[in-house]
Amino acid sequence: MNMILTLIIFIPILGALLGSLVRASIPLLRLLAIVTSLFVLGLSWILAWYFDPHAGMQFVHIAPWIQNYGITYYVGVDALSLVLLLMITLIMPLLYLYMWREKRHGYWYNMMALQTGVLGAVLSLDLILFYLFWETMLLPVFIMIGRYGNTDNQYNAMRIVVMTIFGSMAMLFSMLYMGYLFFQSHGFWSFSYNDIASLSLDPRTSIVVAAGFLLAFAIKIPLPLFHTWMAPAYGSSPTPAVVILSSIMAKLGIYGIWRFGFGLFESTLEYYVTPLIVFALIGVIFYAIHAIMEPNLRRMFAYSSGSHLSLILLGLMLENVYTWNGSLYLVATHALASAGILIMIGMIYRRVRSITIDDLGGIAQVAPRFAFFFSFFALSIAGLPGTGGFVAELLIIIGAFKYSMIVGVFAALTMIAAITFVFWMLQRTLFGAPSTVTAGFQDLGRIDLLILTPLALLLLLTGLAPSLFTQLFEPALLEMLQAIGRYR
């Protein structure tokens, strides 16, 4: 049973290796990708079935790796990573389905490698291992954007990589320094999460070290002022990469702050709480307004996802039971919604070779099913009740009022923030008379429906019966909050 996480992490890349060894043809590669991802999905559901929300870190697997420096292969799952794990494993098969007709081999290999990267980053509990996976997931994205993207793709690929690596370098230095401090106080090296967490740093060092971590995560999320890689990267990535960027990798930034920020520096973090809250509040509004006039659909949803991630970060930083649950719930539901909408934007691009809003219009008339799903996902991004986003936003708003009146009012602005651009976008994309571009717009096919239906149903379910999902992580989050003295 303790091998299950290792299997989950490495099966995708093993699939890719197998494919490259036998020089797989595209149908075989497709089969490999889908089968491995479905297998991983099944494993993660088994995991969720046996998961005990009250038990903290579970399914732990430790193996020595680089013994001289105490670097271990250390993986485990708790409520926090479980949510991300389930989300990733659900989205990946759908992306492979989306790539059904993809003819370029590298595309498939990169996606499989990417899956291992993100899964590893979510599950690893050794700092160095985490760093390794953290960079591993960047590389395929770089290749995907640089090789298979469009419009300035190489420049934008370079930009995302340089900016994120700049952050992760800071994080690596912090990690190494903490390992060194551990060595100084204990006489042996260790980078495992528990050991480092037990380290008591003096406040000054801790502030600096925490800054390294926060910089990496702030760029990944991205917070305003660290964000200029985001829209260009979204704009020129191929759809699968952009889904991963928005639904998974950005969430890993949040996850990082949650796991490492609160796990390693919970007392130091209070120096950063106020600035981060301010940043997050600015982000919620700034990105939403930014999205209004954005002419490119994908870039628009880049800003939209920036706005939501800022909200998630806000919830995280407010440190109470409502916001934490709301944030984690929003991580999952926004991932589903934004995966849905970005996949559909990809479908638009496939059909009419343009995702400029001015070119579109009138899709609802020629493709009603498409319009239905598209507006469903767009509305769930806007946090309509009946979808999970509403529940999460409600929780965050309540928690924000618990924190302070002003923060609460700003957090509540998120109710308005998203709709300002979503509805105008829908108007210009779906409604009106069909343009010359969209006149022959094909409605959703069978595979398209197969991709979108699970996402839509799940979003609906998260909105209608949230307790079904929250019970997975609510107790664990309560315990975490109790541990840092923020509850009861």
Add this chain to the structure above:
Amino acid sequence: MPEYYLALAALLFCIGLVGAVSRRNLFVIYMSIELMLNAINLMLATFARAQNDHGGTVMALLLIAVIASEAAVFLSMIITLFRTNRTIDADFFTNLSQEQNP
């Protein structure tokens, strides 16, 4: 007295250095390098004399052999370069440069 010999060796070495760096004629560069090696030889001989130890002498001898092999290789390279490019200008050969690489 030995410091004079050493100073002389130093002077020779520096002259060789100046020649090797500032000249463009491949022959002169070659000879400057020879000069520098010979300066080392002189130093070795001086130390051997001062310490009354044949080790230095032997090393100098071996160095002479090295000088000879260096001369063989260098000169054959000059021949080749001259044959292919019709010049013995050191500045002509710029394949290391970033711009001119094909």
Add this chain to the structure above:
Amino acid sequence: MNQTLLLLIVILPFASAAIMGMAYLFTSLRDERIYSFIGIATPVAVTLFSLILGVQMLSNDTTFVIHSTLFEWLHIGEFQIAFSLMADRLSAVMISFVSLIGTLIHIYASGYMRDDIGYGKFFAYFNFFLGAMLLLVLAQNPIIMFIGWELVGLASYLLIGFYHQESGNITAANKAFIVNRIGDFGFVIGLALLFLAIGDKGFGFDAIRAHISLVDPGLLAPIGILLFVGAMGKSAQIPLYVWLPDAMAGPTPVSALIHAATMVTAGVYMVARFDFLYELIPSVGLFIATIGIASALFAAIIACMQSDIKKILAYSTMSQLGYMFVAVGLGAYSAGIFHVFTHAFFKALLFMGAGAVIIALHHEQDIFKMGGLKTRLPLIFATMLVATLAISGIPPFAGFFSKDAILVHAFAGGHIYIWAIGVLTAFLTAYYMFRLFLIVFITPAKTAHRTTEVGMSMKWPLAVLATGSALTGFLGANEAYGGSNLFGTFIHLGDRVHHVDHSTEYLLGGLSVAVALAGMMLAYLRFGKGASEPKADTPWRALAINKFYIDEIYNALVVVPLRYLSILFDRFDTLFVDGTINLMLLGYRGAADAFGTLQNGKVRYYALYILIGISLLSLAMLRMTRSPL
């Protein structure tokens, strides 16, 4: 049994909406009979169920409440929200008339929408709306209520934008949703504050009622106002009313059901639902009443100058909603709900009559292009007359009793100004309604036009509603008029009671009837013989015709700045943030170029660099060996 019924009332419409929606989207099934069967059977069933519940309410005492919990919706810390429904007398009344009028409008729509390409979609949306509205009404706690609250907003968005090929319709739909959402922004804040104050004791309406005294009195007023902000959006009160006139872009049955009879009254219902809260903060109540009466007057003034039949009715709706808020603001909750109840009948009737006229005239909406339809559409003429009399407050039609109850209450409560404006508005109401009625039906037409026959399915709902508009008033007639206020007694809300003797009541009633008659007279004098479109010849008139330029002001104050801000942010990104990064990049690139030219491929230059290194090192070593000396 009751619980199952309660659940079915909410679930059935959603289920049928889902079935019809799926059938419309994913199959080629386009048979109108199937859709209209499902679409009508559902509200009929719901009406039956709610009547069963209502009858049980009648036979039990006032505390009889039916609860039904589906599952635990959310449980986070103290935030425990069950997905549960609750029917008490207030909600029983609401669901009864919502479903009854819903049924009638469904039947009407089955005729109105005939041969429309989106027939199935329309009924799916309609049922969806019905389900959302019933969920709103039956919710056991404010959170579930808010879900219904937002879903009716969504349904309204979908239905306003029903003809989505017209970009203008979508603009109207967007406006409706966004303005509603702005109201909901306040509503959510109110809910959050309320929850944080007493939510740990449970957050059902009964739990809140039980613990409301624990809330810090200083916090109650903001909560009350914020909740009312939500109502402002939903019920189209100043300043969030702008969406309602534009919402008339939807098909007429939509306007009748959503934007006249049911959805817009949700705000009134919500305030009545929170009667225990507003009882504690009379000052906020007065604020609500002020907003209400201001909206009533404002809308009535605009309505006097409009020429689109549906827009006039929309402004009249806003005006009547204003009366309702006066009632609930001043503590006359049952009077307010009674007006909701009677208004639903006559306003639905007015809209459906207008719709029938529009259909008969081939989608002509400008009243000044109509005229003399009395003889050609006799049934519609008759029913519209009933409705017009009802809304103008002529006894014995329903509107008189409900409106009079509100005005008497305001007068008796000592709010003379509100009462006076209310009477003035009543005058204007009678004026603009008769203006509409006269121009459409009596005044001879300037241009002759063909009319088509209106189908049966559109006619007999009109008749039913006309009966309702004529008679329902007696349900709420109080002792002075020979009744015993059956409605108010049944609904049993925490009204503030002011005793008024019968003579005063007759006086006030007589006054409002007189005023209404005066309005009618004026309308007859001005439009009885011939009518022409109002001209913006004086500044005041121009102001009223252009709806006081409120849309333009909002546009200039909110929409345009937001767009410019968006562009500004983009500039900020490219100039400042990217600029900083690019500056760094430029530095790097310059350095790289500089070092690149050093790398010229000539060996002796490389040797020179080494030599420079050696030289510097030597200098350093010389310094080091000398420094001790």
Add this chain to the structure above:
Amino acid sequence: MIEQGIFWILTLFLVGGSLGMITSRHSVFASANFMLAMIALSGIFALLNQSFLFLAQILVAVGAVITLALLVIVSVNIHQRYTPDEPNMRRWLAGVSLLVLPFFVLLINTAGKMPISFKDVPAEFGTVRGVGATLFSDWVLPFELVSILLLVAMLAAIIISRRGGDHDA
């Protein structure tokens, strides 16, 4: 005293020859100057009682290497038009000399501080017999290695000069 006198004279030739070598524009003049310096250097070796080294220097450096160089110069027929004209030669020489100066001073400084002096040496010192004894007792392995080096260098010289011929073909 005579020794010192000879030393200075040889130094004069040695330094003069070296300077002449690096400053002369024509390859043949340069190698002539260099030959002069090498001969002077072998004289210096003789002054140091290194008779074997003296012989070896004369034979190898002067006899073999320089002759080889001259042979090459003549054989590739370096005409004035093939040699670089080096317009900035003097400037380069001056500048580089300036750069080398600190290094030179450092070396002189170090040389001056060396705690060594010349004592009388046994008659064996530096003779072929004495050096040979050391060479074949303590230094056999390096000696053999150097012979391999020479072999490799020879092969390299042959291969390089042969390959160059068909380079541009």
